[in-house]
Amino acid sequence: MFNFDRDRYKRIQGGAVACRDSINQAIEEITARGFTNLFLIGSGGAGILMSPAEYVLRTHSTLPVYREIAAEFVTMDHKHLNERSLVVLASLSGTTQETVEAAQYCKDRGAATISFTGKAGTPLARLTDYSIVNFAEDDTSCESFFIQFYLLAFRIMYNRGEFPDYDRLVAEWERLPEALLDVKERTEERAKAFAERYRNEDYHMMVGSGNTWGEAYYYAMCILEEMQWIKTRPVHASDFFHGALELIEKDMSLILLKGEDETRPLMDRVERFAKSYTDELTVFDTADYELAGISPAYRKYVSPIVAAALLERVSCHLEHVRNHPLTTRRYYRRVQY
Structure with a gap:
């Protein structure tokens, strides 16, 4: 294939699948604490790429889910955000200003937070309770983010008794x-x-x-x-x-x-x-x-x-x-x- 590195691609997407364990640990701990709704927040592409996870949650789960654009979110005084919310934020660079501000906004309101980034130790990663990191760049980030957001959504539904096929699906995704x-x-x-x-x-x-x-x-x-x-x-x-x-x-x-x-x-x-x-x-x-x-x-x-x-x-x-x-x-x- 033209201008394409097969090994690099497999390593990045395999890394996304391998984030399953860290995602599961975060969800288990937050579930034990208890949460009543879910926010998916990002800016530009990172926020848009949460769409399939939002869709599968809306069609398979009764958990209230809100996908919001970071810049608008911090100005709108969302009435469903509180200390019983789980907020998932994404930024490939981990430095997107509006998303970092949204993370601080949610932290100040006592919500549980998980970040997804392509680099460790970034401003977004440091602000959130849990940080999921898988290196990716623009040409590989779509699949990487899709996989990770799906794994999060499916695990949430599994814990709620809404997706019993979780183990089988995740086993297949190794391929x-x-x-x-x-x-x-x-x-x-x-x-x-x-x-x-x-x-x-x-x-x-x-x-x-x-x-x-x-x-x-x-x-x-x-x-x-x-x-x-x-x-x-x-x-x-x-x-x-x-x-x-x-x-x-x-x-x-x-x-x-x-x-x-x-x-x-x-x-x-x-x-x-x-x-x-x-x-x-x-x-x-x-x-x-x-x-x-x-x-x-x-x-x-x-x-x-x-x-x-x-x-x-x-x-x-x-x-x-x-x-x-x-x-x-x-x-x-x-x-x-």
């Missing part, structure tokens, strides 16, 4: 890094072709739903917009009928990110419509991949992780053919904001 490598290899030529075809495209619309919606939103905003400066509109499949479809023309680039959860029919509906009205339809479907070692019943959970793995290959080829490194910025962390 996930290898399965994700296969996804990347099978996507390589298609990713290269996509990058060549759309190297000069100045606008995309990207659609997702269910637990893959977060990845669609993340990829549109944090990769295509932030890292490639391409105007992109993320649209939830449920909302596609309400406005977005009126913008579809024959030369309109529409990217569908199809997962395998219960919302898949919503994506099928968008796809049926799009085939009749645009010649520039791209469908990335997680059902096209084998995922050796992952049971059919658990495939729906890994859809966003698979989507992140395959889209990284698209990103790699896009930056190459567009001569626009993914690290290039005009404003982000370059100027005062």
Whole structure:
């Protein structure tokens, strides 16, 4: 694969799976103390990547869960945050100002806190009661964060008697890094072709739903917009009928990110419509991949992780053919904001 280190990737994603024990210890201790609701807090991409964990909790658990943007959270006086809350905060660098401020805000109010970062000893890690660390960088952070947030969510539900299959699922996820490598290899030529075809495209619309919606939103905003400066509109499949479809023309680039959860029919509906009205339809479907070692019943959970793995290959080829490194910025962390 072009510009790709297999061993590095396996090490990072295997590290994410290996965070299971430290996550479990934190959850066991906080459960013994008792908590009545859960907050998932981050800024930008790190916050968006909590979306699948939020989705699985809302569809499998009765525990109240709130996913909030850090900057807004500290200004809104959330009435459900108290000393009986569990707050999970994420920042790859561990230095994101708004997230660090949110951690201090929650600490001051007596909530239990867990941080997820890519580096130890960062301001965010030092502020929280528990710190989960797995080294990752932008090209590997999506899968790493997805895996860790899922492990946290599944453990919480297991402790509540809401996910009895926890042990079996986690055992299968030991094979996930290898399965994700296969996804990347099978996507390589298609990713290269996509990058060549759309190297000069100045606008995309990207659609997702269910637990893959977060990845669609993340990829549109944090990769295509932030890292490639391409105007992109993320649209939830449920909302596609309400406005977005009126913008579809024959030369309109529409990217569908199809997962395998219960919302898949919503994506099928968008796809049926799009085939009749645009010649520039791209469908990335997680059902096209084998995922050796992952049971059919658990495939729906890994859809966003698979989507992140395959889209990284698209990103790699896009930056190459567009001569626009993914690290290039005009404003982000370059100027005062």
